[in-house]
Amino acid sequence: MSTPSPILARRDFLRVTAVAGGGMLLGTMVDFAGIGVVNAMEPAGEFMPNAFIRISGAGVITILAKNPEIGQGIRTMLPMLVAEELDVAWQQVIVEQAMSDEAKYGSQFAGGSMATPTNWEPLRRAGAAGRQMLVAVAAASWNVPVGECTTEAGVVHHESSRRRATYGELASRAATMTPPALDAVKLKDPKDFRIIGKSIPGVDNLKIVTGKPLFGIDVTVPGMLYAIFEKSPVFGARVASANVDEVRGLPGVKQAFVVEGTTNLSGLMPGVAILADSWWAARSARRQLRVTWEQHPTAQQSSAGFRARAKEFFAAAPQTVARQDGDVVTAFAAAAKVVEAEYEYPFLAHAPLEPQNCTASFANGKLEIWAPTQAPQGGRQLVAQTLGIKPEDIAIHMMRCGGGFGRRLLNDYMVEAAWIARQAGVPVKLVWSREDDTQHDFYRPAGFHKLKGAVDANGRITAWENHFATFGDGQRFAQAASISPNEFPISFIPNALFGVSQMPLGVPTGFLRAPTSNAIAFVYQSFIDELALAAGKDPVQFRLDLLDQGGIVAATPAAPASPVNAARMKGVLELVAEKSEWGKRKFPRGSGVGVGMHFSHRGYFAEVVEVNVSQRGEVKIVKVWVAGDVGSHIINPSGAMAQVQGSVLDGIAQAMKQEITIDGGRSVQTSLADYELLRITEVPPVEVHFRTTEFPPTGMGEPALPPVIPALASAIFMATGKRIRSLPLARHDLSWS
Amino acid sequence: MKITFSVNGTNRTIDVPADMPLLWILRDTLDLKGTKFGCGQALCGACTVHINGSATRSCQVPASALNGRKVVTIEGLSAQASHPLQQAWQELDVPQCGYCQAGQIMQAADLLSSNPQPTDEDIDAAMYGNLCRCASYHRIRAGIHRAAELAASSRASTQQDADSTQGVA
Ligand code: FES
Numbered sequence A: 001m002s003t004p005s006p007i008l009a010r011r012d013f014l015r016v017t018a019v020a021g022g023g024m025l026l027g028t029m030v031d032f033a034g035i036g037v038v039n040a041m042e043p044a045g046e047f048m049p050n051a052f053i054r055i056s057g058a059g060v061i062t063i064l065a066k067n068p069e070i071g072q073g074i075r076t077m078l079p080m081l082v083a084e085e086l087d088v089a090w091q092q093v094i095v096e097q098a099m100s101d102e103a104k105y106g107s108q109f110a111g112g113s114m115a116t117p118t119n120w121e122p123l124r125r126a127g128a129a130g131r132q133m134l135v136a137v138a139a140a141s142w143n144v145p146v147g148e149c150t151t152e153a154g155v156v157h158h159e160s161s162r163r164r165a166t167y168g169e170l171a172s173r174a175a176t177m178t179p180p181a182l183d184a185v186k187l188k189d190p191k192d193f194r195i196i197g198k199s200i201p202g203v204d205n206l207k208i209v210t211g212k213p214l215f216g217i218d219v220t221v222p223g224m225l226y227a228i229f230e231k232s233p234v235f236g237a238r239v240a241s242a243n244v245d246e247v248r249g250l251p252g253v254k255q256a257f258v259v260e261g262t263t264n265l266s267g268l269m270p271g272v273a274i275l276a277d278s279w280w281a282a283r284s285a286r287r288q289l290r291v292t293w294e295q296h297p298t299a300q301q302s303s304a305g306f307r308a309r310a311k312e313f314f315a316a317a318p319q320t321v322a323r324q325d326g327d328v329v330t331a332f333a334a335a336a337k338v339v340e341a342e343y344e345y346p347f348l349a350h351a352p353l354e355p356q357n358c359t360a361s362f363a364n365g366k367l368e369i370w371a372p373t374q375a376p377q378g379g380r381q382l383v384a385q386t387l388g389i390k391p392e393d394i395a396i397h398m399m400r401c402g403g404g405f406g407r408r409l410l411n412d413y414m415v416e417a418a419w420i421a422r423q424a425g426v427p428v429k430l431v432w433s434r435e436d437d438t439q440h441d442f443y444r445p446a447g448f449h450k451l452k453g454a455v456d457a458n459g460r461i462t463a464w465e466n467h468f469a470t471f472g473d474g475q476r477f478a479q480a481a482s483i484s485p486n487e488f489p490i491s492f493i494p495n496a497l498f499g500v501s502q503m504p505l506g507v508p509t510g511f512l513r514a515p516t517s518n519a520i521a522f523v524y525q526s527f528i529d530e531l532a533l534a535a536g537k538d539p540v541q542f543r544l545d546l547l548d549q550g551g552i553v554a555a556t557p558a559a560p561a562s563p564v565n566a567a568r569m570k571g572v573l574e575l576v577a578e579k580s581e582w583g584k585r586k587f588p589r590g591s592g593v594g595v596g597m598h599f600s601h602r603g604y605f606a607e608v609v610e611v612n613v614s615q616r617g618e619v620k621i622v623k624v625w626v627a628g629d630v631g632s633h634i635i636n637p638s639g640a641m642a643q644v645q646g647s648v649l650d651g652i653a654q655a656m657k658q659e660i661t662i663d664g665g666r667s668v669q670t671s672l673a674d675y676e677l678l679r680i681t682e683v684p685p686v687e688v689h690f691r692t693t694e695f696p697p698t699g700m701g702e703p704a705l706p707p708v709i710p711a712l713a714s715a716i717f718m719a720t721g722k723r724i725r726s727l728p729l730a731r732h733d734l735s736w737s
Numbered sequence B: 001m002k003i004t005f006s007v008n009g010t011n012r013t014i015d016v017p018a019d020m021p022l023l024w025i026l027r028d029t030l031d032l033k034g035t036k037f038g039c040g041q042a043l044c045g046a047c048t049v050h051i052n053g054s055a056t057r058s059c060q061v062p063a064s065a066l067n068g069r070k071v072v073t074i075e076g077l078s079a080q081a082s083h084p085l086q087q088a089w090q091e092l093d094v095p096q097c098g099y100c101q102a103g104q105i106m107q108a109a110d111l112l113s114s115n116p117q118p119t120d121e122d123i124d125a126a127m128y129g130n131l132c133r134c135a136s137y138h139r140i141r142a143g144i145h146r147a148a149e150l151a152a153s154s155r156a157s158t159q160q161d162a163d164s165t166q167g168v169a
């Protein structure tokens, strides 16, 4: 066990330069990955059928990982697709991170669980094109029909003449061919897959367990200074005055200056930069920094104020009606039972463990950036606009991210580093403190819902009404603060109304893993449970009946059919019910189970949570069962399992204890002491089952999160009789006697 | 101030501010980037190293407390990733984003050195303060059990080697 496996040892020889691709390199590249400075020139005779594959004459097979790695395993999974159809053994492959270059690689984005559905076919075609060319070269040189040649593990075989040639031997001749049209190449029959469907460990694991530099925060550039950027805790306030002259004289400090900033909450905010010869010196100097911030209207805003405003909204009709089906008024009048309830959920932070950071170097009008980012192209646009430089004069290295969760879809830290580096005239490594990170997030927006539902004498839902109080200026929603009017169960119910009222918000908001869904699943699934209770039906059976009710009769542009495929949803619901022995177990008071289901990011998930609640109200989650349907293949089972379990635990953490409170226009929470993450002691077993269906595979990073929250809430209801209509649970007294 | 201490078996003499935490000395002065900054407040465990053999939050230890100490970081845990935890972590594909994992491994290594066969409860108690935002906790726990197994079997085979050598003699 003492020598590392040859696969992993070889990966250490990753040649960093070629990552740069088409001329984006500024001379030689800095050795941030501990590999050695190398020249950007490509040796001649390498076979590069497209942007994703490089095979050298010596037989080194390199596959480019195109997307940002945030812990979702994409740097491993996307190259698996190429390797499968190229027909090489995974052990032969060296994976190399691509630069940000959408013209060359297509979309490079880590969000919306989009990478699987959008790359499933194109990347397999890229691999198949390479294979097809290598086979053609071999067949031509042996003068045999292409159809008689087979491939395996990077070798072309001609069985009857017993000839073989490695891809390396064929590379230089293949390099002279014109690549085929991608839509014309033939893909494998899935039954012949050798890599897809196998658990492949993360390609960076060896570096992670040996502490090699890998993340954004590990970047070093010669001559760089370390920067801290202090912003107003009241979001957006400008600097009135700051003692930067005094700070400049402190030990280790090289520069200190005010950045005017912009009014873009997702861009360069006003603040004070301190640059020093070590991060610790900058951080120490910050303690002597005295800033007076200008008055800012956001200082009037608070979570309590938002809640009060929502109550006012709920006393009147919604500002706008976004969708109306049938006639809710008549349906409520005719109902056997009508249920009304108000739900709310708080702002949430992302709290990735690696604080925001970015390294930037500006020279001769060109900018080079090393950033942990989920959206490099968005970052390029933001930086180009803010600094007034051309997008093509910006080179972006996508560093591994110490967690993303949607936080790094917005590139505020990137534009800060770029601006500070240009103004300072030296390369700059900006590293936020944990306090900066907690107080300057793009929070999952809070939201408030007033719901009304009706069931008829047969226990079927006949009417559904939601008045959603959220944030916006009346014209546009605040970022990530809108919810689709078509969200399930709307369009499964004949009479429905979705109304919206908006209040202004000065707090930056954004996308948190399974955005929208992480909030609305809690509200709608919990309310469905309330209606099931009113109807006297079992929560699983009630949902199955609702799904059987089907879509509305005639979908129109104003009232589109639901995106939910009822059969797939029923499939996972029935599977999780079976695995958790739903309805077959008896629970004493203080114990219970709850169910939740949700469709998001093209994936179907249903989950059951079992809890024990002590008489004093302490919640212990006994177990979670998960059933998911993400289509025909689980591409990398190890990564998929990690994403599902991680998503479920993420949802549990949100439900149990997480909350950002706004007061005086700032976040009350400032660190991991008051914004707590889940601990190992709070982790229940999470049993995962997949149902494969004929649909193309879809992403795993998000859709398993939403259902666990309502499932947990309804398990607590069964255990204690207390209905949870607001989060987190830590706010509630769950004691019982 | 000038201090001399051992890092991964090598004596280092450096001149840094007395209040500079070991975390930043490792990362920025000695260019050992494996030890991670998560909070700077003893709240996350990402910065965990061994000082004189005990798992310690390096963000809380100032330069002034380091003279003569022996520090081991993730880079010095083993030659060539041979520590059973490093092996188990790869075998079970423990990391998600990976950012917390150096701290997790250093904390777990301390646990295994005093308790070679920990129970789930022992693991919970020892790992309580090491946060994983990705919640890779199932595999962290499994990884510690697997490492305990690997260590036990390598102890057994070393013992066997010793026995058979004696037999020959
Ligand atoms: S960085 Fe030291 S405990 Fe978080």
Ligand code: FES
Binding pocket: A071, A353, A402, A403, B095, B096, B097, B098, B099, B100, B101, B131, B132, B133, B134, B135, B136
């Ligand atoms: S693996 Fe991401 S924080 Fe632990």
